[in-house]
Amino acid sequence: MEAVMVRYGEIFLKSEPVKRRFISIMTGNISLALEAEGLTHCIETPRGRILIFGDEPRRIAALVARTFGVVSVSVCTVTTAAINGLAAAAVEHAERHLRPGMSFAVRARRSGVAGFNSQELGAAVGSAILDRVPEATVDLTTPDYEVFVEAREFGGFVYDEKISGPGGLPYGTQEEVMALLSAGIDSPVASWLMMRRGCRMVHVHMHSGRFGGADGERNVLQNHARLSAWVPGHPLDLLVADMEPFFEVVTALKEPRYRCILCKRFMLRVASILAGERGAYALVNGDNLGQVASQTLANMTVIAPAASVPVLRPLIGFDKEEIVDRARAIGTFEAHPGNVGCTVAPRYPSTAAPAATIALIEEELDVESLAARAAGTVRRYRAKNGEVEEAG
Ligand code: ATP
Ligand code: MG
Numbered sequence: 158m159e160a161v162m163v164r165y166g167e168i169f170l171k172s173e174p175v176k177r178r179f180i181s182i183m184t185g186n187i188s189l190a191l192e193a194e195g196l197t198h199c200i201e202t203p204r205g206r207i208l209i210f211g212d213e214p215r216r217i218a219a220l221v222a223r224t225f226g227v228v229s230v231s232v233c234t235v236t237t238a239a240i241n242g243l244a245a246a247a248v249e250h251a252e253r254h255l256r257p258g259m260s261f262a263v264r265a266r267r268s269g270v271a272g273f274n275s276q277e278l279g280a281a282v283g284s285a286i287l288d289r290v291p292e293a294t295v296d297l298t299t300p301d302y303e304v305f306v307e308a309r310e311f312g313g314f315v316y317d318e319k320i321s322g323p324g325g326l327p328y329g330t331q332e333e334v335m336a337l338l339s340a341g342i343d344s345p346v347a348s349w350l351m352m353r354r355g356c357r358m359v360h361v362h363m364h365s366g367r368f369g370g371a372d373g374e375r376n377v378l379q380n381h382a383r384l385s386a387w388v389p390g391h392p393l394d395l396l397v398a399d400m401e402p403f404f405e406v407v408t409a410l411k412e413p414r415y416r417c418i419l420c421k422r423f424m425l426r427v428a429s430i431l432a433g434e435r436g437a438y439a440l441v442n443g444d445n446l447g448q449v450a451s452q453t454l455a456n457m458t459v460i461a462p463a464a465s466v467p468v469l470r471p472l473i474g475f476d477k478e479e480i481v482d483r484a485r486a487i488g489t490f491e492a493h494p495g496n497v498g499c500t501v502a503p504r505y506p507s508t509a510a511p512a513a514t515i516a517l518i519e520e521e522l523d524v525e526s527l528a529a530r531a532a533g534t535v536r537r538y539r540a541k542n543g544e545v546e547e548a549g
Pocket of ligand 2: 341343344443444445448
């Protein structure tokens with residue numbers, strides 16, 4: 158019999174009741190992910206371990222390895238916790254991979270099982286493997302092949318592969334946050350990082366109408382759909398607000414160099430209204446220190462107070478290269494995004510806008526009522542399992 162063994166990381170450090178709650182949320186998410194793919198399964202949690210049984214353990218393992226909170230996953234052969242059973246299964250595993258001349262190591266663990274310790278278990282399994290593949294050698298430091306045997310009070314487990322998961326905390330263990338999602342590379346990664354940290358997510362996008370590129374909205378919807386594939390079974394909303402009227406008044410100003418600051422402040426203002434309506438605790442954006450003029454520390458300091466809830470910036474200390482690598486890994490990187498540029502950005506944006514000047518301009522434009530109006534234009538797109546379901 159095979160089972161999928163799931164390992165989690167820092168959830169271990171939580172108090173017992175918190176650990177139980179987090180594990181139950183994580184197994185709930187795993188079930189949703191497996192159900193979304195039609196995989197029948199049964200999840201057991203003996204002693205805080207997570208074991209999944211089902212007809213297609215490999216497909217189950219691949220899906221579980223995309224679940225937030227999971228550190229790694231192994232497909233195990235399940236035996237009794239006796240040395241003989243473990244050794245027989247380990248030999249079977251080793252025979253598939255060990256060739257003459259290769260070195261190997263047995264990594265043995267034991268808990269709650271009497272009669273032998275882990276060294277004895279490792280030695281017994283090692284000699285059983287050598288009996289079958291005598292040309293192999295033991296190397297405990299840098300082996301070509303490793304086989305893991307675990308004797309637990311609830312059974313014996315043998316595996317030789319660990320698939321890495323995303324880590325983080327189970328989705329839904331933290332409060333809801335609202336990520337400002339664009340057609341670019343950064344903001345989907347920012348959203349993903351906060352989802353990985355357990356936050357329930359809602360996306361918001363500011364539609365620039367005739368001031369934005371023709372492919373902007375299509376790309377945002379694509380980012381939104383792709384991110385929803387990371388939380389299978391959970392509906393993920395994208396709110397799209399119309400920013401065209403704001404751009405109309407901003408482009409009529411004779412001073413173009415503050416446009417990006419005004420624009421980013423406006424986005425935070427509108428998003429704060431929407432976050433307040435939904436009860437989202439914070440906003441998330443893809444700001445990255447020094448990336449563009451609106452992301453100097455001086456400008457971020459002027460932009461941030463436009464939000465009435467905290468703004469989280471998970472990418473603040475990343476290098477662009479790291480963000481791109483991450484976007485590729487999570488599947489949101491688009492090599493040919495099409496026309497997603499902004500036509501409002503000035504050629505020479507200010508890198509340190511004076512807060513008092515910005516306040517005066519905003520008063521003149523009556524941004525507060527513009528923001529309230531923009532918040533009233535919201536269209537909602539709900540995505541699930543990687544597809545946009547409906548517009549409402
Ligand atoms: P890139 O990945 O090319 O940098 P970007 O979308 O991150 O694109 P920035 O000008 O760096 O563009 O914007 C900073 C942050 O502001 C984004 O990460 C995103 O969170 C938010 N943002 C930008 N444009 C929009 C938009 N139209 N709607 C919602 N949020 C936006
Ligand atoms: Mg950016």
